[in-house]
Structure formats: structure tokens, C-alpha cells
Amino acid sequence: MARSTIPPGIRCIQAFSRDNWYRGFTLVMTFLFYTSYHLSRKPISIVKSELHKNCSGAAGHGNTSHRDNDTWCDWAPFDKPNYKMLFGALDNSFLITYAIGMFLSGMFGERLPLRYYLTAGMLLSGLFTALFGFGFYWNIHSIWYYVVIQIANGLAQTTGWPAVVACVGNWFGKGKRGLIMGIWNSHTSVGNILGSLIAGIFVSSAWGLSFIVPGAIIATMGIVCFFFLVEYPEDVGCTPAEHHNASMMPWKRRREDWRDTAMTGESEDQQEQEPLIRHGSMEEIFTNPSDTENGGTISPSDRTGQPSAISFLGALKIPGVVEFSLCLLFAKLVSYTFLFWLPLYISSVAHLNPKAAGDISTLFDVGGILGGILAGIISDYTGGRATTCWIMLIVAAPMLFLYNYIGKNGLATIIGMLIFCGALVNGPYALITTAVAADLGTHKSLKGNARALSTVTAIIDGTGSIGAALGPLLAGVLNDWNSVFYMLIVSDILACLLLSRLVYKEIRGWCGYPMRLRGFKEF
Numbered sequence: 115m116a117r118s119t120i121p122p123g124i125r126c127i128q129a130f131s132r133d134n135w136y137r138g139f140t141l142v143m144t145f146l147f148y149t150s151y152h153l154s155r156k157p158i159s160i161v162k163s164e165l166h167k168n169c170s171g172a173a174g175h176g177n178t179s180h181r182d183n184d185t186w187c188d189w190a191p192f193d194k195p196n197y198k199m200l201f202g203a204l205d206n207s208f209l210i211t212y213a214i215g216m217f218l219s220g221m222f223g224e225r226l227p228l229r230y231y232l233t234a235g236m237l238l239s240g241l242f243t244a245l246f247g248f249g250f251y252w253n254i255h256s257i258w259y260y261v262v263i264q265i266a267n268g269l270a271q272t273t274g275w276p277a278v279v280a281c282v283g284n285w286f287g288k289g290k291r292g293l294i295m296g297i298w299n300s301h302t303s304v305g306n307i308l309g310s311l312i313a314g315i316f317v318s319s320a321w322g323l324s325f326i327v328p329g330a331i332i333a334t335m336g337i338v339c340f341f342f343l344v345e346y347p348e349d350v351g352c353t354p355a356e357h358h359n360a361s362m363m364p365w366k367r368r369r370e371d372w373r374d375t376a377m378t379g380e381s382e383d384q385q386e387q388e389p390l391i392r393h394g395s396m397e398e399i400f401t402n403p404s405d406t407e408n409g410g411t412i413s414p415s416d417r418t419g420q421p422s423a424i425s426f427l428g429a430l431k432i433p434g435v436v437e438f439s440l441c442l443l444f445a446k447l448v449s450y451t452f453l454f455w456l457p458l459y460i461s462s463v464a465h466l467n468p469k470a471a472g473d474i475s476t477l478f479d480v481g482g483i484l485g486g487i488l489a490g491i492i493s494d495y496t497g498g499r500a501t502t503c504w505i506m507l508i509v510a511a512p513m514l515f516l517y518n519y520i521g522k523n524g525l526a527t528i529i530g531m532l533i534f535c536g537a538l539v540n541g542p543y544a545l546i547t548t549a550v551a552a553d554l555g556t557h558k559s560l561k562g563n564a565r566a567l568s569t570v571t572a573i574i575d576g577t578g579s580i581g582a583a584l585g586p587l588l589a590g591v592l593n594d595w596n597s598v599f600y601m602l603i604v605s606d607i608l609a610c611l612l613l614s615r616l617v618y619k620e621i622r623g624w625c626g627y628p629m630r631l632r633g634f635k636e637f
Contacts, residue, residue, distance in 0.1 A: 133352045140285050140344060144278040145301045147232060147339055150332040151274040152305025154243040157313035157324040159454045162201055163461045163468040164317050165192040190255040200257055202590030205454050207261045209583035211268030216579050219272035220572020228277045233340040235273025240333025242267035243325050250322025275575050279551055280568040284346050286355050295548035296490020303479035306453065314472040429569045432554050437612055438546050439577035444609035445507065445543045447581030448602045452478055454586040459595060463522040477529055481536025486544030499550050500616035503542035510538035511606040518599040547575055
């Protein structure tokens with residue numbers, strides 16, 4: 115009997131190695147985990163327009179029992195004229211706590227098993243998200259209840275980002291990191307979209323479910339994390355990711371490390387020779403990984419020779435961390451102002467009901483997915499992470515002005531401007547928080563120690579979260595949509611200015627100018 119041929123589907127499976135299957139599985143799992151984090155953050159922006167709305171258009175207004183009550187359909191305490199201030203208090207209870215907690219979360223993430231850390235974080239996030247929704251069923255009208263829940267949820271949510279980036283960084287080397295992480299980072303926008311759609315289903319009937327259902331989803335993903343997440347390739351016998359070709363001697367390294375050179379503003383030889391100046395031998399750098407606290411390598415090692423977790427100050431010394439962190443502060447200010455206020459803005463200027471405004475606001479996140487992928491592809495091809503961010507930010511400034519000017523002139527205009535602005539605003543934000551953070555967390559000055567990933571990611575995203583807290587707060591204080599857009603435009607310009615030095619270095623590298631080494635002549 116003739117031997118049967120292998121089915122095409124099986125041949126496709128066999129084409130991928132065991133390593134590739136595990137890497138793909140880890141990428142999908144971490145994608146779903148952080149999608150659930152953002153899914154649970156989005157409902158508050160959808161429910162705002164239900165907690166305080168125009169009661170004259172609400173069903174049942176003709177009832178004589180409501181004749182002398184203009185706010186009968188609102189939810190106290192958001193039925194008062196200071197409702198925007200109260201919404202701002204809710205936003206900032208979450209965001210300020212998130213920003214403060216993020217700086218600590220990265221260090222915990224490096225010292226605790228990521229699987230346990232993520233599981234606990236998602237279970238707690240699910241609990242606090244659901245408790246906010248139970249306020250509807252328990253008929254709670256105290257602002258302090260909701261503020262305390264937001265504070266607790268802000269702390270719980272800090273477990274997510276440093277942990278998932280560190281896990282992906284453990285599995286994936288440099289390669290096409292911008293493209294891979296650009297696609298992977300769409301979990302932020304996918305989570306926002308799903309959160310908006312789920313919250314929109316219940317917002318007009320029982321807004322409590324707009325929080326309870328997302329809370330149940332993220333808690334479920336926490337259980338999945340406990341049973342399936344693999345933190346390191348070595349744990350399942352897979353090949354470790356190659357962040358740098360550390361086996362080669364410095365003078366033989368390929369120019370593939372040029373991105374580190376351009377992005378951080380230091381010459382390749384400067385980064386390699388400075389330890390030589392301090393220790394006298396290049397080979398000593400690689401053969402003696404001991405802790406050189408007084409001027410050695412940035413990343414310490416423990417006494418067994420295994421890399422230990424980096425300190426907070428040690429992470430700040432990595433070239434480029436401070437500049438990208440400050441840039442993200444302003445970039446995230448813009449992004450999170452849209453995240454928390456866009457549905458209300460659309461509802462106000464386009465005169466749409468809360469569900470319709472929430473559904474249309476998801477187009478901003480659709481643009482964010484496209485922008486994140488585009489930024490990753492361009493930065494991989496050019497090697498210019500900073501320049502890619504700079505160009506998108508500088509184009510975003512006039513587009514925001516244009517959106518505020520014509521963004522209310524018909525549904526087609528609203529759709530087009532939301533997608534375009536979403537791509538320009540979220541593209542740099544996505545690139546900095548993923549590929550840039552991973553590049554810096556595995557920078558060659560760390561000598562292969564990938565345990566800095568969580569701390570570096572936390573510093574970058576924690577600084578950005580300060581902007582995320584300021585943006586919605588200032589939007590509530592300004593109380594005028596034109597002023598809000600001017601604030602966003604100025605923030606984009608400031609973000610560009612903070613990247614100017616790194617952009618200059620990248621452009622010089624493209625033009626072939628040699629880098630000057632401190633203490634040596636140009637060559």
C-alpha cells in the first residue's frame with residue numbers, strides 16, 4: 115500500500131520549531147493579559163455621560179414626579195454643577211496612584227515570579243473593577259467610595275505593564291522587535307475597544323454591569339495566567355533570546371548595535387571602551403562579571419555569577435532612559451486625555467447618546483493600532499526609534515488643531531479624523547513603551563543582564579503615567595474644549611523637544627558622520 119502524504123496542515127505545524135511555538139504562545143498570552151487590563155480601565159469613560167446627562171431628553175421626563183427636578187435621571191453625587199471636577203477626582207485617584215505605584219512595581223516584578231505577580235494583579239484588578247460597578251446595585255452615592263476603589267485599582271493595575279514587557283523581552287531578542295512589539299502593543303487599543311463596546315451594552319440600562327463584566331474577564335485571565343504563563347525560555351528547555359552578540363569581542367561586533375549608539379547618543383566605541391579605561395582590559399569586561407559598584411558596569415551580578423536585579427538609580431544611568439521617559443510623560447498626557455474624555459467630547463459636540471459616542475470613540479483606538487504597527491515597521495527599517503517618534507508627534511500637533519476645528523462637521527469627518535489622530539498620538543506612545551523600553555532594558559551596557567527590563571519599563575511608563583494623570587485633571591479644570599486641545603498641542607510639541615538630542619544623533623549616524631569618543635581623536 116502506498117504511504118499517505120503528510121496533510122498540508124501538519125506540514126505547516128512542522129515548519130515551526132518548538133521554540134517558535136512557545137514564543138508565539140507567550141506572545142498571545144501576554145497580549146490577552148494586557149488586553150484585559152485595558153478592557154477593565156475603559157468603562158469609566160463610557161459611564162461618565164450616563165452618571166451626568168441631559169435629563170430633559172431621558173425617557174420618563176413627562177412624569178409629573180420629575181417636574182421640579184432637573185437632575186432626576188443623574189446619579190448622585192454627579193448631579194451637581196461640579197460634576198466635571200468629581201469626574202476628574204475619579205480619574206486622578208486612579209492615575210496618580212498608578213503613576214506612583216509604577217516606580218515600585220518594576221522593582222517588585224524583577225524580584226518576584228512574574229506568573230504569581232501577574233496572577234495576583236489581575237485578580238485584584240478584577241475585584242476592584244467589579245466593586246465600582248456594585249455601587250450601582252448597592253445604591254452608593256458617596257464620592258469617597260468610588261475614589262477609594264479607584265485608588266486601590268490604580269495600585270493593582272501597576273502589576274501589568276512591567277511584567278508583560280519583561281516576559282516578552284525574556285522570550286524575544288532584538289531582531290524585528292519594533293514590528294513584533296508594534297503588533298503586540300495593539301492589545302492597548304484592542305482592550306480599549308472591547309472595554310468601550312462591553313460597557314456600551316449596559317451603560318443605559320444598568321451601568322454597574324459595565325464594570326462587573328470587565329472585572330470578571332480580567333479575573334478569569336488571571337487564573338489562565340497562573341496555569342499557563344512561562345516566564346523564561348530556559349524553564350521549558352527553549353533557546354534563550356539573543357539580545358546582543360556578547361560572545362564576540364568588542365572590536366569585532368557587527369554594526370547591528372548601531373541602534374543603541376544612535377538612540378542613546380553615545381558612540382559604539384565609547385560604550386565599549388569606557389570600562390576599558392576604568393579596568394585596563396577589554397577582555398576583563400566579559401570574563402569578570404563581578405559587581406563593580408565604584409565605576410564598573412551598570413548591571414551588578416550576585417556572588418554566584420548570575421545577574422541580579424538592577425537598582426532604580428542604576429536603571430536611570432542607562433543612556434536614553436531619562437529622555438524617553440520625559441517624552442512619554444507628554445505623549446501619554448495626550449493619549450490618556452483622549453482615553454478618559456473623548457466619549458464625553460463626542461457626545462457634547464456631536465450630540466450623540468452615550469452608547470453611540472462610546473462606539474465611535476473606539477475609532478481613535480483603531481487608529482492607534484495602525485499607528486503602533488507603522489511606527490514599529492519604520493523604526494526597525496531605519497534604526498531610528500527617536501526620529502520615528504519625533505516625526506509622528508510633530509505631525510500630530512496640527513492634526514489635533516484641525517480635528518477640533520472640523521471634527522464636528524459630519525460623521526464621515528469625525529471618523530476620518532479620529533483614525534488619523536489616533537495613529538499619530540498612539541504610535542509614539544506605543545513605540546516608546548514597548549520596543550524602546552525593551553531596547554533600553556537589554557542595552558549592551560548591561561552585559562546581557564535582561565533582569566533590568568522590568569525596572570526600566572516601570573521607570574519609563576511610570577514617568578509617562580504622571581502625564582496620564584495630569585492630562586485628564588487639566589481637562590476637567592479647564593472646562594473648555596478649545597483650551598483642552600491647545601493643552602494637547604503644546605504637550606506634543608514639548609515631547610518633540612525632549613527627543614531633539616537623540617534625533618540629532620540618529621540623523622548624524624545616517625549621514626555617516628563619525629562619533630567622537632571622550633579622550634580619543636575622531637576616526
